[in-house]
Amino acid sequence: MLAFTIRRLLQAILVMLVVALIAFTLFRYVGDPVNQMVGVETSAEEREALRERLGLNAPVMVQFARFIGHAALFDFGTSYQFKQPVADMIGKRLPATLELSLVSALLALLVGIPMGVYTGLNRDSALSKFFLSVSLIGISLPTFLIGILLIFVFSVNLQWLPSFGRGEVVQIGWWSTGLLTTSGLKALVLPAITLGLFQMTLIMRLVRAEMLEVIRTDYIKFARARGLPDRIVHFRHALKNTLVPVITIAGLQLGTIIAFAIITETVFQWPGMGLLFLQAVQNVDIPIMAAYLMLIAFLFVVINLIVDILYFLVDPRLRAERAVH
Amino acid sequence: MSEHPLLSVRDLKVDFPTRRGTLKAIDGISFDIARGEILGVVGESGAGKSLTGSAIIGLLEPPGRISGGEVRLKGDRIDNLPAKAMRHIRGKRIGMIFQDPLTSLNPLFTIGEQIVETIMAHLPVSEREARERAVHLLDEVGIPAASQRLGAYPHQFSGGMRQRVVIALALCAEPELVIADEPTTALDVSVQAQIIRLLKRICRDHGASVMLITHDMGVIAETCDRVAVMYSGRIAEIGPVADVVRAPRHPYTIGLMGAIPTLDATEDRLTQIPGSMPRLDAIPSGCAFNPRCAHVFARCRQERPEPIDVGSSKVACWLAEEDGSRTIVDKKKADQLS
Incomplete structure (x- = not known):
C-alpha cells in the first residue's frame, strides 16, 4: 500500500513536469511575452532591458527550471491585463469554483447513485422509465442551454432564485465561502444543478448498468439463497460491487466538473476561475492561462491518486497479498 | 406432521414465456425426499x-415461473x-x-x-x-x-x-x-x-x-x-440407487449407464445414446425420448408415459408397463434385470 502510494506519487510528479513543460512552452513561445507587456511606443532598448529583467535571455533549460521553481512556490508571474500576481487572482477565485464543483459533484452522487440503484433493480417500473427518459435530456442538452432554461424558469418567471453572482460571502482566512449565508446558498442552487445534471445522469446510467450486471452474478444469487433480506443483498452486496467503476468515473468527472465549470460560470457570471480563464483567453493573458493549466492538471492528478487509493479500500483483491491455500 | 415427507414435489411445472410461445422447461415432475435422505x-x-x-x-x-403443481415442505406449501x-x-x-x-x-x-x-x-x-x-x-x-x-x-x-x-x-x-x-x-x-x-x-x-x-x-x-x-424436464426413472444403477428400466437410464466408461471394457469407443436431447421448443409428442430410443413403438409417439411403479422404482416408459410382452433387447442389461 505504501509502496504503491509512493510509486503513484512519483508518477504524479512526472505528469506535473510534463504539464509544466506545456505551460512553459505556452508562456514562452505563444507570441513574445515582451510584446504583450509593453506598448507600441516602447523603444528597443527598453524592450531589451525588460527581456533581461524577465530572464528571457537565459538558456531555455534555465528558464524552464526557473519556471518550475516559481510554479512550485505558486508564483506564476503577473497578469498582463490586471498587473496583479496571478497566484493571488486565482487564490481569490479558487474557492468559488471549488465550492460550486464540489456541491455539484455531491448532488450528482447523492441523487445519481440512488436513482441508478432504483432503476437497476426495478427495470420495468414506470418510474424507472421516467428517470431514464429524463436522464436522456440531461445527457443530450448542452450545459449552457440547461443553465439558461433554469434561469428563465426560476429567476425570471418564478423569481425564486438569483440568476447571477455568488450572493454574500463570508471570509474564513483566505477562503471565501458562500455556504454560510442564505443568499450564498440560494445563488448556488441553479449553477450547481446546471453543472451537476450531466454528471448525475451519467452516474445514474452507470450505476444502473453495473447493478444489472451485478445482480445476475452467482454471489448475488447465493446471497438470496442464504435468505438475506433484499435490503442487505441490494445495498451491501450488490452496490459495493458496482463501486469500483463508479469511483473511477466519479473521480474523473469531478476533475471535468472543475475544469469545465467555465461554461456554467459564464452563464451565471459566477466569480470563479473559469470566468477568469475565459477573460484571460480573450486578452491573451498567458500567465493566467499557464497557471490555470497547471492548477487543473494538479487537481486531476490529486483526484486520480485519491481514486487509486479508494480502489484499495473497496476491493480487497487489489491489496498486494498472496493467496493462501 | 410426521407422516409427511420432508419435501414433496407434485406435478411441478416451470414455464418460460417467450415471444415465440411458452417453453415448458419442467413438465410435471413429482418426487419426495424423506428426512435424512x-x-x-x-x-x-x-x-x-x-x-x-x-x-x-x-x-x-424471470421470466421463468412455476406454472403448476406444488412444493410442500413438511406438508406446508412453499411454492406460493x-x-x-x-x-x-x-x-x-x-x-x-x-x-x-x-x-x-x-x-x-x-x-x-x-x-x-x-x-x-x-x-x-x-x-x-x-x-x-x-x-x-x-x-x-x-x-x-x-x-x-x-x-x-x-x-x-x-x-x-x-x-x-x-x-x-x-x-x-x-x-x-x-x-x-x-x-x-x-x-x-x-x-x-x-x-x-x-x-x-x-x-x-x-x-x-x-x-x-x-x-x-x-x-x-x-x-x-x-x-x-431427468430427461427433457421430466423424470424418466426414480428409485433406490442400487436398483437404478444396477437394473435400470428406462431405455434412457440404460443408455446413461452404458455410457459410463469402465476399466474392463473391451470396446475401443464409449457407447453413446444416438442424437441429442430435444430443444425445449421442439419436444416430441408422447415420450420425449422416443426419437432416440432403440425400443420405440407406436404408442411412444402418441401418448406420454406416466411414471408407474416397477419394483421399488417408478419408471415413465411404456416398456415397463408392457414388460411381460416386450423384452429389452440389450442382453447384458436384461440379464441384470432378472
Missing part, C-alpha cells in the same frame, strides 16, 4: 435439474408463499450450494462477514455468538485455523476451500434440506471426492436431507440413497 438428480445439461432446485427454493430467474415468507425459508430451512465456489462468494466481503450476516439473518444471536458459531462451522468443514481465517477474503482461498466455506454458509442456520447444485463440477478432480464426502458427512451430522444435482453417476452411486433421472 440423499436424493440424487441426474441428467444431461438442460434436462431441468438445476431449474428444479431453483424452483423449490423460489429463485427462478409471499417473498418475505420465502426468504425465511431460504437459508433457514432449505440451504443451497451452487456449482461454482469461485463465484458464489462475494469478493468484497470477508468470509467471516458473510457467515455472520447469514447466521444473524436467521437466528436470534448476538454478533459475538454468531462469530463463535462461524468459527465452529469452518472448523467442522475442515478449514484449518478457522478463527484466524474469518478475516480472510474469498480470493485468499483455493477452489476446494471456498466450496467448504460455501457448504458452511449453506448449513449455518441448520436447514432441514440442502440443495447442492453440481457442487463439485467446477472443482479439481482431486478435491471432488473430498467435498462430496464432506457434504455427506456434515449433512448427516446436522440431520439435513440433501438433493444432490449432478451429471456424475459415479457420485450418485457412492453418495445417494435414491436417484431421479
Whole structure:
C-alpha cells in the first residue's frame, strides 16, 4: 500500500513536469511575452532591458527550471491585463469554483447513485422509465442551454432564485465561502444543478448498468439463497460491487466538473476561475492561462491518486497479498 | 406432521414465456425426499435439474415461473408463499450450494462477514455468538485455523476451500434440506471426492436431507440413497440407487449407464445414446425420448408415459408397463434385470 502510494506519487510528479513543460512552452513561445507587456511606443532598448529583467535571455533549460521553481512556490508571474500576481487572482477565485464543483459533484452522487440503484433493480417500473427518459435530456442538452432554461424558469418567471453572482460571502482566512449565508446558498442552487445534471445522469446510467450486471452474478444469487433480506443483498452486496467503476468515473468527472465549470460560470457570471480563464483567453493573458493549466492538471492528478487509493479500500483483491491455500 | 415427507414435489411445472410461445422447461415432475435422505438428480445439461432446485427454493430467474403443481415442505406449501415468507425459508430451512465456489462468494466481503450476516439473518444471536458459531462451522468443514481465517477474503482461498466455506454458509442456520447444485463440477478432480464426502458427512451430522444435482453417476452411486433421472424436464426413472444403477428400466437410464466408461471394457469407443436431447421448443409428442430410443413403438409417439411403479422404482416408459410382452433387447442389461 505504501509502496504503491509512493510509486503513484512519483508518477504524479512526472505528469506535473510534463504539464509544466506545456505551460512553459505556452508562456514562452505563444507570441513574445515582451510584446504583450509593453506598448507600441516602447523603444528597443527598453524592450531589451525588460527581456533581461524577465530572464528571457537565459538558456531555455534555465528558464524552464526557473519556471518550475516559481510554479512550485505558486508564483506564476503577473497578469498582463490586471498587473496583479496571478497566484493571488486565482487564490481569490479558487474557492468559488471549488465550492460550486464540489456541491455539484455531491448532488450528482447523492441523487445519481440512488436513482441508478432504483432503476437497476426495478427495470420495468414506470418510474424507472421516467428517470431514464429524463436522464436522456440531461445527457443530450448542452450545459449552457440547461443553465439558461433554469434561469428563465426560476429567476425570471418564478423569481425564486438569483440568476447571477455568488450572493454574500463570508471570509474564513483566505477562503471565501458562500455556504454560510442564505443568499450564498440560494445563488448556488441553479449553477450547481446546471453543472451537476450531466454528471448525475451519467452516474445514474452507470450505476444502473453495473447493478444489472451485478445482480445476475452467482454471489448475488447465493446471497438470496442464504435468505438475506433484499435490503442487505441490494445495498451491501450488490452496490459495493458496482463501486469500483463508479469511483473511477466519479473521480474523473469531478476533475471535468472543475475544469469545465467555465461554461456554467459564464452563464451565471459566477466569480470563479473559469470566468477568469475565459477573460484571460480573450486578452491573451498567458500567465493566467499557464497557471490555470497547471492548477487543473494538479487537481486531476490529486483526484486520480485519491481514486487509486479508494480502489484499495473497496476491493480487497487489489491489496498486494498472496493467496493462501 | 410426521407422516409427511420432508419435501414433496407434485406435478411441478416451470414455464418460460417467450415471444415465440411458452417453453415448458419442467413438465410435471413429482418426487419426495424423506428426512435424512440423499436424493440424487441426474441428467444431461438442460434436462431441468438445476431449474428444479431453483424452483423449490423460489429463485427462478424471470421470466421463468412455476406454472403448476406444488412444493410442500413438511406438508406446508412453499411454492406460493409471499417473498418475505420465502426468504425465511431460504437459508433457514432449505440451504443451497451452487456449482461454482469461485463465484458464489462475494469478493468484497470477508468470509467471516458473510457467515455472520447469514447466521444473524436467521437466528436470534448476538454478533459475538454468531462469530463463535462461524468459527465452529469452518472448523467442522475442515478449514484449518478457522478463527484466524474469518478475516480472510474469498480470493485468499483455493477452489476446494471456498466450496467448504460455501457448504458452511449453506448449513449455518441448520436447514432441514440442502440443495447442492453440481457442487463439485467446477472443482479439481482431486478435491471432488473430498467435498462430496464432506457434504455427506456434515449433512448427516446436522440431520439435513440433501438433493444432490449432478451429471456424475459415479457420485450418485457412492453418495445417494435414491436417484431421479431427468430427461427433457421430466423424470424418466426414480428409485433406490442400487436398483437404478444396477437394473435400470428406462431405455434412457440404460443408455446413461452404458455410457459410463469402465476399466474392463473391451470396446475401443464409449457407447453413446444416438442424437441429442430435444430443444425445449421442439419436444416430441408422447415420450420425449422416443426419437432416440432403440425400443420405440407406436404408442411412444402418441401418448406420454406416466411414471408407474416397477419394483421399488417408478419408471415413465411404456416398456415397463408392457414388460411381460416386450423384452429389452440389450442382453447384458436384461440379464441384470432378472
